[in-house]
Amino acid sequence: MTARLLTLRRDQSGATVMEFGLLFIPFCILLMGGMDVGYQVYVRTVVAGALEAAARSTTVESADSTTIEAVLEDAVLKVMPHATVHIQKGSFYSYAQINTLERLTKDSNGNNQLDNGDCWEDIDDDGTRNVVTTGKSGIGGADDVVRYNVSASYTRLLPIYHFIGVDDVATVSAVTLVKRQPYAGQSNPPERCKT
Template sequence: MRIFATISRKLRRDESGMAATEFGLLVVPLMIVLLGAFDLGYQSYVRAQLQGVLNDVARTATVETPDFTGYTGTTTEERIENAIKDRVNNIARNASYTINQTNFYEFSGVGNAEKLLTDVNGNGQYDSADGDCFEDINSNGAFDLSAGASGQGGADDIVYYDVTITMPRIVPVMTLIGVPANYTINARAAVRNQPFADQAIPPTVCGP
């Protein structure tokens, strides 16, 4: 018994190997923090690059005949999309893209309904039966909750770009702590086309 008591006292005083044990306990949360910081940094980098590319492409597209030489597409809208994809693909691995191009008559129309010109009953809504009138921005003859029309529009129009990319995380292990497997990164820009011609005036449409 005396031998066991002596050994027990020595073991209690022996601290060799404690550093390795403590490191083993700390290494997992430490790596999660470091990988998380790297993951967020990369996501911020891709977002900044996407916004920069979009701003540059949007400015190039404001002229009457924008120069997108080297990018495929039968329309200006298609060449704009391909220009964005080609330039972002250098940093965004296996990304899929959703690119919307919408034109508006003025900046105030972005994100808003078509403008009411006459509101007979004063309820702030378009009522065809009351004979309300509205500015038909997209010339489709119907009152729309979005005042925009698809595409680049014409001279002096406002073009609103909304680009979303989805791509796998650069650190897949982050999914172990409940983080989604993919990044979803968005960039937006609104620019005015140059006045290379007179801006088309939207027609006024009134209910019967």
């Protein structure tokens, strides 16, 4: 019996099976992670490409935002059939107005604060003086700057989220700005006054 145990102890056949067993799970996790990242990069590229195509369509006079959004959503859903696509668009009078406080047009006491009797350019047409982040709803008019934000959320293809502690839903997003063609005179933002 002791001789048999000694022979088993010296036996090297089958050792690679144990080594393979130890490396198999980390290798699979690494492989699935790489595939998940690759798919996410691919999806992000598709979303960005569809957004750029939509933005180019927005620049012309006859642009219909509903049709443009439908084409954009269809392009994303071809790659991710069960994705949730969220499209947000807004227009600005110029690039300089994005993420800035709306300009005072009349400052009675010169303190650069909105007081009674003061007026401001209401860029986003919401009736309050604020920092303009999303712009006026829609794609605006001639010579306006349009900002598109698109995000797509989808369930991950592989169950990698179980192993590395991430959410099972991945979200990719893209943002672009485009200036519409000057096919007509640009309309000025409305002026509002605090009373």
